[in-house]
Amino acid sequence: MTWYAFIGAVEQGLLYGIMVLGVYLTFRVLDFPDLTVDGSLPLGAAVSAVAIANGVNAFIALIIAMVAGFLAGCVTALLNTKLRILHLLASILTMIALYSVNIRIMDGPNVSLLGVTTVLDPIMAWGLPGYLAALLLFAAVALVATVAMIWFLHTELGLAVLATGDNPRMITAQGVNTHKIIILGVGLSNALVAVSGALVAQNQGAADVNMGVGTIIAGLASVIVGETLLGRGGITRGCIAALCGSVVYRVAIAAALSFKMGRFAVTPSDLNLITALLVVLALTVPTIKARWSRR
Amino acid sequence: MIRLDGIGKRFHRGGINEVIALDEIDLHIRPGDFVTIIGSNGAGKSSLLNALAGTFAVDGGSIWLGGRDVTAWPAYRRAALIGRVFQDPLVGTCASLSIEQNLALAVRRGRGRGLGIGVKAHHRILFREQLASLGLGLEDRLKARVGLLSGGQRQALTMVMATLIQPEVLLLDEHTAALDPKTASQILDLTSRLIAARELTTLMVTHNMSHALALGNRLVMLHRGRVILDVAGKEKTRLTVEDLLARFYASQGETFASDRALLG
Numbered sequence: 101m102t103w104y105a106f107i108g109a110v111e112q113g114l115l116y117g118i119m120v121l122g123v124y125l126t127f128r129v130l131d132f133p134d135l136t137v138d139g140s141l142p143l144g145a146a147v148s149a150v151a152i153a154n155g156v157n158a159f160i161a162l163i164i165a166m167v168a169g170f171l172a173g174c175v176t177a178l179l180n181t182k183l184r185i186l187h188l189l190a191s192i193l194t195m196i197a198l199y200s201v202n203i204r205i206m207d208g209p210n211v212s213l214l215g216v217t218t219v220l221d222p223i224m225a226w227g228l229p230g231y232l233a234a235l236l237l238f239a240a241v242a243l244v245a246t247v248a249m250i251w252f253l254h255t256e257l258g259l260a261v262l263a264t265g266d267n268p269r270m271i272t273a274q275g276v277n278t279h280k281i282i283i284l285g286v287g288l289s290n291a292l293v294a295v296s297g298a299l300v301a302q303n304q305g306a307a308d309v310n311m312g313v314g315t316i317i318a319g320l321a322s323v324i325v326g327e328t329l330l331g332r333g334g335i336t337r338g339c340i341a342a343l344c345g346s347v348v349y350r351v352a353i354a355a356a357l358s359f360k361m362g363r364f365a366v367t368p369s370d371l372n373l374i375t376a377l378l379v380v381l382a383l384t385v386p387t388i389k390a391r392w393s394r395r
Numbered sequence: 396m397i398r399l400d401g402i403g404k405r406f407h408r409g410g411i412n413e414v415i416a417l418d419e420i421d422l423h424i425r426p427g428d429f430v431t432i433i434g435s436n437g438a439g440k441s442s443l444l445n446a447l448a449g450t451f452a453v454d455g456g457s458i459w460l461g462g463r464d465v466t467a468w469p470a471y472r473r474a475a476l477i478g479r480v481f482q483d484p485l486v487g488t489c490a491s492l493s494i495e496q497n498l499a500l501a502v503r504r505g506r507g508r509g510l511g512i513g514v515k516a517h518h519r520i521l522f523r524e525q526l527a528s529l530g531l532g533l534e535d536r537l538k539a540r541v542g543l544l545s546g547g548q549r550q551a552l553t554m555v556m557a558t559l560i561q562p563e564v565l566l567l568d569e570h571t572a573a574l575d576p577k578t579a580s581q582i583l584d585l586t587s588r589l590i591a592a593r594e595l596t597t598l599m600v601t602h603n604m605s606h607a608l609a610l611g612n613r614l615v616m617l618h619r620g621r622v623i624l625d626v627a628g629k630e631k632t633r634l635t636v637e638d639l640l641a642r643f644y645a646s647q648g649e650t651f652a653s654d655r656a657l658l659g
Contacts, residue, residue, distance in 0.1 A: 252510075254512060254513050254514075255509070255510045255511060255512060255513055256499070256503055256508040256509055256510070256511055256512075256513050257508045257509060257510060258513060259492070259496055259499060259500055259508075259513040260500065260508050262489070262491070262492060262496075263489045263492065263500055266489045266490065266491045266492065267485075267486070267488070267489045267490070269481075269486050270486060270487055270488060270489055271489075271500065272470050272471050272474065273448070273470075273474050273477075273479045273487070273557075274474060274500050274501055274503070274504045274556075275471055275472070275474035275475050275503070275504045275505045275506075276471055276474075276500075276508070277469070277471045277472075278471070
């Protein structure tokens with residue numbers, strides 16, 4: 101793998117790390133398997149791209165994307181809590197609906213962001229080379245998101261979110277409306293995912309309706325990779341593990357893509373298989389470790 | 396003050412498995428009353444507590460708590476007025492959170508939750524003090540995960556959580572049934588100490604007739620969703636286990652008699 105490819109992978113890891121934090125919030129904290137992310141990632145990209153194309157400041161476009169993502173998450177949570185649709189199915193329904201919504205927003209399957217001012221331009225104006233500017237900015241955003249998440253999960257409201265995922269009967273007896281908490285939690289998760297999508301679009305210079313395919317699997321794989329490396333236990337560790345897991349996952353994917361043996365080379369279309377193998381590996385490592393240590 | 400007026404609840408309504416859990420129950424409980432509730436399986440003991448706590452909506456009648464009609468309130472809203480301890484020690488606490496985080500959740504019962512830090516420094520003083528009164532050494536383990544505690548310790552913690560904010564009524568649903576006899580008697584001691592010290596209005600469901608007689612100032616026996624015995628004060632202190640058994644078999648006998656009448 102070249103140095104350039106490595107830097108690119110780290111950059112991607114940080115970018116998608118914001119999405120992984122969202123996935124961590126639903127999957128691990130709320131115990132709510134949320135597939136909405138496959139739709140809310142391109143939603144964030146579409147909303148911010150269209151906003152920027154219409155002359156909105158790139159940073160404000162991020163905030164609009166965040167709000168759009170939050171609303172998408174709310175739809176899933178409302179389908180689940182108020183209409184009592186199974187969480188998995190509710191999220192698939194929102195995801196499918198968002199495909200159409202995203203095309204409506206962009207008035208087509210994609211929007212180009214070439215030649216417009218993105219969040220990267222102010223940093224590039226300092227005279228930094230492009231790849232360094234992106235790395236710096238995305239590291240800053242990912243760190244802020246991680247710290248904000250850790251802080252939130254230590255607030256009164258955050259504790260109620262943790263308890264809702266762990267023991268809904270207990271937290272109801274403590275006077276918390278679990279429906280509200282689920283709506284808030286799934287909303288926040290998708291707000292993060294949408295910001296991640298908006299940044300990805302600004303970084304790659306286009307928003308595309310298909311850019312969300314496989315988001316949830318990548319997110320889950322990153323969460324699991326992070327947990328395997330840093331161990332489970334504690335919210336602070338969990339959030340940091342989610343971000344680190346995302347970077348390691350992207351680097352591993354990049355390494356796999358640069359793999360060549362004779363006439364055989366890995367292509368991007370092999371990524372799904374590699375991701376699946378990675379998740380299986382990460383899931384089974386603890387079991388194998390335990391078996392070995394018993395001998 | 397708690398008032399249940401004509402509370403009824405049927406499960407599987409209209410189906411072949413229809414069960415009458417509560418049959419037009421009227422119950423008035425004065426502030427400071429400590430009521431023990433007994434009855435055979437399916438008598439409606441837990442249903443009574445669940446109806447009060449709002450776990451399900453009742454089919455008919457009205458429920459008053461602390462001078463308010465709470466019949467239409469959802470469970471989380473009634474929780475502002477109710478402290479609850481469940482039979483299963485795992486239900487009352489969050490295993491993945493620390494002792495102090497669990498207590499911090501309980502200290503906000505009935506109040507809004509915002510973006511203030513969850514476990515505040517001045518709370519820790521209160522938590523230590525409350526936990527020290529248990530005599531289990533939990534006050535030195537505030538940061539320990541609750542999942543690491545034993546069932547008895549978790550149930551003791553749940554008792555503290557249920558009473559941290561003074562409830563209008565404390566609901567105990569066979570809260571010692573899942574514990575070993577020694578731990579059960581410790582939790583029961585703690586229960587009577589807490590209730591006496593805080594003058595808590597309490598409803599305690601139990602399967603143990605001697606507990607039902609030893610604790611509380613009032614005893615209610617349920618059978619098939621109806622109150623078949625309701626004694627208080629001096630009359631209750633004179634009551635023996637034999638009296639209760641006699642009463643219990645009498646109620647069974649009635650049903651035998653009616654069966655015989657049906658067959659005859």
